[in-house]
Amino acid sequence: MKDRFGIDASTLAGTQFWRRPQLGRRMFFRHMASAMGGYFLLPGRSAEHVAKAAVSPKGSAKNCIFVFMDGGPSHVDTFDLKEGAWTPASFQPTSFGDIRFPRGLMPALADQLDNVAFLRSVKAYALVHGLAKTWVNIGRNPTAGTAKIAPHIGSVVSMELVKQQGDLPAFVALNTPLGVGPGYLPPEYGPFYITPNGAGVGNTKHGYGPTRFDRRYGLLLSMDTELRYSGELGAAPNEMFSYNFAARKLMYNSDVDSIFTFGDGEKNRYGNSGFGNSCIAARNLLRARSGVRFIQITQGNWDQHDNIYAPNNSHVTLAKQFDSAIGPLLADLKNDGLLDETLVVAMGEFGRVPGPLNPTGGRDHYLQQTVLMAGGGVKGKRVIGATDRDGRATTEPGWSRQRDIRNEDLEATIYSALGIDWSTVRRDDPLGRGFEYVPFSDRDLYGPVHELWE
Numbered sequence: 341m342k343d344r345f346g347i348d349a350s351t352l353a354g355t356q357f358w359r360r361p362q363l364g365r366r367m368f369f370r371h372m373a374s375a376m377g378g379y380f381l382l383p384g385r386s387a388e389h390v391a392k393a394a395v396s397p398k399g400s401a402k403n404c405i406f407v408f409m410d411g412g413p414s415h416v417d418t419f420d421l422k423e424g425a426w427t428p429a430s431f432q433p434t435s436f437g438d439i440r441f442p443r444g445l446m447p448a449l450a451d452q453l454d455n456v457a458f459l460r461s462v463k464a465y466a467l468v469h470g471l472a473k474t475w476v477n478i479g480r481n482p483t484a485g486t487a488k489i490a491p492h493i494g495s496v497v498s499m500e501l502v503k504q505q506g507d508l509p510a511f512v513a514l515n516t517p518l519g520v521g522p523g524y525l526p527p528e529y530g531p532f533y534i535t536p537n538g539a540g541v542g543n544t545k546h547g548y549g550p551t552r553f554d555r556r557y558g559l560l561l562s563m564d565t566e567l568r569y570s571g572e573l574g575a576a577p578n579e580m581f582s583y584n585f586a587a588r589k590l591m592y593n594s595d596v597d598s599i600f601t602f603g604d605g606e607k608n609r610y611g612n613s614g615f616g617n618s619c620i621a622a623r624n625l626l627r628a629r630s631g632v633r634f635i636q637i638t639q640g641n642w643d644q645h646d647n648i649y650a651p652n653n654s655h656v657t658l659a660k661q662f663d664s665a666i667g668p669l670l671a672d673l674k675n676d677g678l679l680d681e682t683l684v685v686a687m688g689e690f691g692r693v694p695g696p697l698n699p700t701g702g703r704d705h706y707l708q709q710t711v712l713m714a715g716g717g718v719k720g721k722r723v724i725g726a727t728d729r730d731g732r733a734t735t736e737p738g739w740s741r742q743r744d745i746r747n748e749d750l751e752a753t754i755y756s757a758l759g760i761d762w763s764t765v766r767r768d769d770p771l772g773r774g775f776e777y778v779p780f781s782d783r784d785l786y787g788p789v790h791e792l793w794e
Contacts, residue, residue: 398793399759400683401716404497405622405635406754407666407686408476408516411469411642414655414692414703416731418442419710420460424730426696428649428656438723445659448667454720455670455679457792459711461725461734463744464690467705469643472689477520479751480779489769491523493751494634496777498522498529500760501633507596508532508630514618516638524770531636535614536621538607540597599624611664615639619665626678633758642688645702662686670714683716683757685750694731708733711750716757718792739791748786752778756788 416422421440423433432444436453443450465481466472474482478490491499498510513531522530534541602620610616618637625632639662648655666686673679691710692703708731714720725738725745734744741749752762755777762778769775778786 395761395763397756397759397761398717398788398790399757400718400793401757401759402501402681403626403633403635403678404494404683404685404716404754404758405637405669406494407684407712408473408636408638409642409662409686409688410473410638410640411644412472412688412690412692412705412709413642413658414644414648415460415708415710416692416694417648417655417703418446418659419458419712420727420731422694422727422729422731424696426649430656437721439721442659445656446663446667448663449670452667452670452714455674455718456712456714456720457718457722457724459713459724459738459745459750459789459792460727461737461739461745462687462709462711462750463734463746464707464709465746467690467707469689474520475747476687476689478523479748484779486769486771486773486775486779489524489771489775490520491525491529492520492531493754494531494636495522495525495529496755497634497758497760499525501758502529502631507593508599508625508632510631510633511636512625512632512634513636514621514638515614516636524768524775534600534621536600536617537614538600538602538604538617538620540601541593595628596630599628599630610668611661613661613665615661616665619669623669623672623676623678626673626682627676644692645698645704646700648692648697648702650701673715679715680717681715683718683754684712684714685754686712687750691731711745713753713792719794724789724791739789741787745789746786748778748780749789752786753788753790753792756790762788 417427417431421427421431421433421442423440427433430444431442434441434443434450436450439453439458441450441453449456464472464475466475471482474487477492478487479493480487480490492511494511494513502510509528509530509532511529511531513533515535516531516533518533521527600621602617602624606620607617610620615637622635622637625635639658642655642658644655644658650656670679670684673682673684688709691706691708693706694703694708698704708727723738725734726736727733728735737743737745739745755762760777763781763784764777765781766775766777776782780786
């Protein structure tokens, strides 16, 4: 059965998709290419016809921390706990009001549930990792025409919210592999990648000291000036100058270095992991009022097809690592008075097959998933949406549009929380089609989950 967007969920979620992955991918791409291609060819379509009257951004947050749980965590073993004979006793399922939660698996997060809301009626469009990850990061179908120029959500936030560039870019990606960048937007709105280890920024000091570095940098500027302003090479020299200038602001900068400098005590309190170090750095970036507005943190290896409950190198290990860092992060942000102005989002690209485990003791890919939201004015200790007893499908959407929540809706929710008009259509894209912040804005097919604040 197809939903209102023309997506055949049963085709994507069927077991033949993973038993015959090449066939599944061909079917998916053929379906999506046809659907999206038809969208752009619809007669009378005008991206200028946007329902502005219905747009009222929430504007409850100044910053966003987006935690990407790379690989697809099992929703029924974390944020939408569904108990069965397979559930380990160590999970200690506990009721917190309307929330059934694995307290034994995530005790630190359990202590922060007053600040957390779970969106349980979320459904991905794709079951292929690469496709689904990109979909999350750009908030649109990666096979659509404008996807090739689409910026990361964080790049749009950076462009919209930064009035004056600080020492650090407004978009920082922590513990995150190189991936989606600013798209067709200027490079200064792209992510600044760094993997914090507590020892500062790294590679920001010249081998022969600041005096010689300044002399060489001055020589570079004098040599580049004529070329940069001649216009002979188009925008390339200016973009290179922007990169050089941004890098220069990090050199010998003790204020920036201190943000990424922390000791073993802090590391241990956040779980002593790469993910934990990134959460410390995210907290420090906000504490320092560094000008950073969108922070992405990645925790990888959630692709658990085998031995999901094994005590080591498994879902259990990753969940405890996540809990050991996200719990202190939420607590510290609240104590600092920063949680109210910072939207925290945690999600993967999709969920895992509910019910009993597969023959190898794991869970395979599944469209249904749950997303954690906290801070930024979000009302905590709540669940929006509900699934059936196994977590296989949405039984109650829990929001005004009365359907599953999609990536595009989550994108609109982030924009709205930050005070950004999600229905914006830019007219500076190189394709000349008009770039919509959220796809299908002229048809109002997607929108924010404002029930988070109600």
